[in-house]
Amino acid sequence: MRKILFLTIAWLLSFVGAGAQNFRFVELADGTLMLSYRIYVDEHGYTHRLENSYAGDIIIPEIYEDKLVTRIDELTFDKCVYLTSVVIPSTVDTIGSAFNGCTALKKIIIADSEKELKLPGSLGNYWGLFDTYYNHLNSLDEVYVGRNIVTAGGHSAFANEHIKKLTLGDNVTRLENEAFRNCRGLRSVTLGPNLTSIGRQAFYQCDSLPSLVIPDGVNEIGYEAFVYCNALETIHLPASLNRIEGNTFYDCKSLQSIVIPAAVDSIGGSAFYNCNSLVKLTIADSDRELKLDGSSGNYWGMFDTYYNHLNSLVEVYVGRNLSVTGGHCPFYNENIATLILGGKVTNLYGEDYGYCNPSELHCNAVIPPVCSSPNVFKKIDKQMCNLYVPEASIDAYKEAPVWLEFFNIHSGIENVEMEDELGASSVVEEMERYSLDGRVGGSEHGVNIVRMSDGTVRKVLVK
Numbered sequence: 001m002r003k004i005l006f007l008t009i010a011w012l013l014s015f016v017g018a019g020a021q022n023f024r025f026v027e028l029a030d031g032t033l034m035l036s037y038r039i040y041v042d043e044h045g046y047t048h049r050l051e052n053s054y055a056g057d058i059i060i061p062e063i064y065e066d067k068l069v070t071r072i073d074e075l076t077f078d079k080c081v082y083l084t085s086v087v088i089p090s091t092v093d094t095i096g097s098a099f100n101g102c103t104a105l106k107k108i109i110i111a112d113s114e115k116e117l118k119l120p121g122s123l124g125n126y127w128g129l130f131d132t133y134y135n136h137l138n139s140l141d142e143v144y145v146g147r148n149i150v151t152a153g154g155h156s157a158f159a160n161e162h163i164k165k166l167t168l169g170d171n172v173t174r175l176e177n178e179a180f181r182n183c184r185g186l187r188s189v190t191l192g193p194n195l196t197s198i199g200r201q202a203f204y205q206c207d208s209l210p211s212l213v214i215p216d217g218v219n220e221i222g223y224e225a226f227v228y229c230n231a232l233e234t235i236h237l238p239a240s241l242n243r244i245e246g247n248t249f250y251d252c253k254s255l256q257s258i259v260i261p262a263a264v265d266s267i268g269g270s271a272f273y274n275c276n277s278l279v280k281l282t283i284a285d286s287d288r289e290l291k292l293d294g295s296s297g298n299y300w301g302m303f304d305t306y307y308n309h310l311n312s313l314v315e316v317y318v319g320r321n322l323s324v325t326g327g328h329c330p331f332y333n334e335n336i337a338t339l340i341l342g343g344k345v346t347n348l349y350g351e352d353y354g355y356c357n358p359s360e361l362h363c364n365a366v367i368p369p370v371c372s373s374p375n376v377f378k379k380i381d382k383q384m385c386n387l388y389v390p391e392a393s394i395d396a397y398k399e400a401p402v403w404l405e406f407f408n409i410h411s412g413i414e415n416v417e418m419e420d421e422l423g424a425s426s427v428v429e430e431m432e433r434y435s436l437d438g439r440v441g442g443s444e445h446g447v448n449i450v451r452m453s454d455g456t457v458r459k460v461l462v463k
Helices: 002-019 391-399
Strands: 024-027 033-036 039-041 047-049 056-059 067-072 083-088 107-110 117-119 142-145 149-151 165-168 188-190 211-213 234-236 257-260 280-283 290-292 315-318 322-324 338-341 360-363 386-388 408-410 416-418 430-435 446-452 457-462
Touching: 024 067, 234 257, 391 408
Parallel strands: 033 067, 056 083, 083 107, 107 142, 117 149, 142 165, 165 188, 211 234, 257 280, 280 315, 290 322, 315 338, 338 360, 360 386, 386 408, 416 457
Antiparallel strands: 024 033, 039 047, 430 446, 446 457
16 A cells, blocks of 8 residues: 555656656766656665656756756656647757657647757657657647757658648758658648758658748759648749659649749659649749650650649640650640740750640740751641740741641730749739730730739730
8 A cells, every 4th residue: 555655646746846847867978968757766765767757838948957958868758648748949969769658749849959959760660759650649739840850760750640730940951851751630831941952752641731832942852752742732842943853743633733943954754643633834934954854655744644644734834945855745735725835945856745736825935946856746736726926926937847837826925924923933013904905904814914013014824
């Protein structure tokens, strides 16, 4: 009876101590402190780890008795089933396997710091320190990460399907491989302004995430970064991005439109596989050639219907020359209804657009692009398709090889942009809009004249 009473008192004291920030620290060889689990001594003089050492909302101090707190020990919060939130200070640089069984933990804040935070490796296939499957953090709802994280020997520190909100602070400059893999409940992600790279499979199967803005400064997005994010409808790619790796948006079934920035010089194979809701594709204007990875079949290409299943793609803007390796036709897609070639397009190769059949083809180039093959527009019905070119260049198009085959060449549609991309990457705003016949407000379909806040006038196509 005495032993039972002693243990009961010790268990109750654990709550009192935690609520009063009664931490237990162990001094390390370098003179800094490590936060550890609390202990008790039984009636026989044996020392034991006190379960439920901490409870409630915990703020770990940076300094205790004039010494820095730099580590969190193994098992520190092990099975602390009444722990609800924890703030990890900027001074901590290493955490052991400390959070197993914290089933009530709802919020984790990893404070801002320029120091990396080292986490232990995963303990299974994709299990990590704050995961659902091994550590059972089944209530974790919100995470703030204020620094770069390095996971030793593992895959994903946050393989947790319950996390709904993720915020990265200003000191986060990179996301490691598989950083938030299998965060299937994630609905809100805010990336920090100083982020430069997103690792391989960083958001793999985050299949509740509806939208994402990737900040300017990110120049690298790893292989399969957004695979199976099938709730993702919109994503903003930054102007700084220089490559889209293979399978990046594989099976993003809800993605509706995307803009490929001008700095991107290559796109890997199957980057848009099974993006079967993608309606609009814009490849931004650039003097640099865009390299597309080769097709995966005889005439199947990156934006095709048959292999990549881009069955909803109807509007395409291409603002530069394309180079296709290992394949034939990047746009083997008969659903494209409107194709616009920007003013920087100077050359068309092989069968670039040979297997699409738009009803409208716009070419903004003053000089007709050189067609290296008579099959560039192989399947386009040149008797039915309306070709719109700059007014001053209409005679040149009527005499240029391949272009002269079009029966309906119209003038007066210069520098047409997609409606959705008007000012998409700029602070410039629309001020006034008119239809071609001068009606204020513009027309619901066709070309509108738009005056912008910077004084420029643009022509945009409204579908």
